[in-house]
Amino acid sequence: MDSINVKSLGKCGESCTTNSACFSFNFELGAKQKMSLCDLVFCSSDVNNSALAPNTTMTYYKHISEEATVATSPAIPLCNGCVHAPCQNGGTCTPTGPFDFTCQCMQGFSGATCEQRDGDCGGDPTYTGVRRIQTDEGRIFDAYCDQGWTYVFNRFDGSVDFYRNWVEFQQGFGNVSLEHFIGLDNLVSVLKQRSYKVRFDLTPWPSSNLNPPTGFAEYSTFNLADESDKYRINIGGYSGTAGDAMASQNGQRFTTYDQDNDPYGSNCAVTFKGAWWHAACHNSNLFATYEQGPTCHAFAACVCWKNYPGAGHGYSFNRAVMKLHRV
Template sequence: MERFVLVFIGILFVLQQSTADRCGSWHGSDHGDHQRYPKDCTDIKDKGVCKSGVYAIQPSTYPEPFYVYCDMDTDGGGWTVFQRRLDGSVGFFRGWSEYREGFGNVNSEFWIGNEKLFYLTAQGSYEMRVDLADFDGETRFAKYEYFRIGDEMNLYKLLLGGFNGTAGDTLSGHNGQAFSTKDSDNDTSDSNCAVAYSGAWWYTACHSSNLNGLYLEGEHDSYANGINWYPWRGHHYSLKTTEMKIRRL
């Protein structure tokens, strides 16, 4: 028995070492006084890094580096996460400037910022994935083969296509729509959808998803103002966790 345990421990050690050998670390490359940063989490994955966590990146034409959370575990890894909800610790009912610059903590709840997201998706072809979970432990996902947003002059207009997944498609109907916040009403409704549904999104008139809505913890009597994804749990159920992430193709 003792010999068996020792052999088993030895196998575990070899496996751990093998994983460590495959998983590199990224610290940038020094060129004189300038450090070259990876331009997204796909870059980091391509360098052999396979551990999810916070890394510094700098998109090709963005003026400075910033920290992002890289998901190296889901669907092959290499995902740059740009939105996360998980516990209601961060309020998402905010104005245009905050959504432009970003807010929250990349280790917890956050929005990366529309300006950063524009520079990221302007670098090439990106796919986008949305991971959702409810309070019963059920999960779903939605994936789009193409995703980018416009610049601020174009109101961070949403451009996407090629849906597949298990959550249902809520975003194709918002394709081509400008981003709206409570103080910048760019939707196609006579009312202000961001105010009506306590969020910020690419609202039309108004939405079939509202992932920046209020954190209402499951079923709620109010209509469509929670973290809703209509095809899965409807407009009266606010999800527990969401992540939106992009990966360069």
């Protein structure tokens, strides 16, 4: 393959036509009033695809017959947009025009050419909706994405029972488009990839007139141990408007009604009807009973965030969300 500079596409085609060894050519249009790049290819695409332009800035054209001139028979594109196999990571290419294509990505990959592994929702900060996640260690699951945030759990109507056993909390449950928990093992797998901040969004019931009407608690430090240490939580660096209800939970292991890992004399998850990183026992209990109003049926046994201004242990929130973001 020879590369030359030419003034136009026609000159590139003419150079190929007048060269008996040239079967096709690549062309890249130069900037205004600048020379263009012309690759004379000494094979056809049917024989050797590796001779084609290796990047999308060049366009491939088939050979022009010796009997025709460029003026009377312009070069006709031979190849479609998939000729260079642009889709990565097992993606399937579909041509949409002579030089255009779309990629159908394998689960866990995204981007125009499937170049991006979706280990969380941070790769596309404009996307909101469900996305298939594939972490670096190979765990594949669906997650709800919101402008770069990865949802860990979402509670807003009580349609999903969160009073679950140890294995269910490990695996996750619910519908990621609705109420759900992503699962402890999936969460740990995501957190192994990089550093994340975590945010809790709390929405009180409108009738209770709490101020602020919605609040948040964000933590710049967040990590979990794996199952061998019972998913012990490391959380700190609070900022926000909801108050810090996780300080007393920091350093605690995860407890469910069938596995008591808290330091209290009895099982906090049983006493207060919710799995959590209980100490003795909690200032937050977001996996507990969901009430259809602000008043909890029993002290500290509902969707609780004690430090929210005006709330306390007896208040049950309308909505609670936990989500991750890259830092």
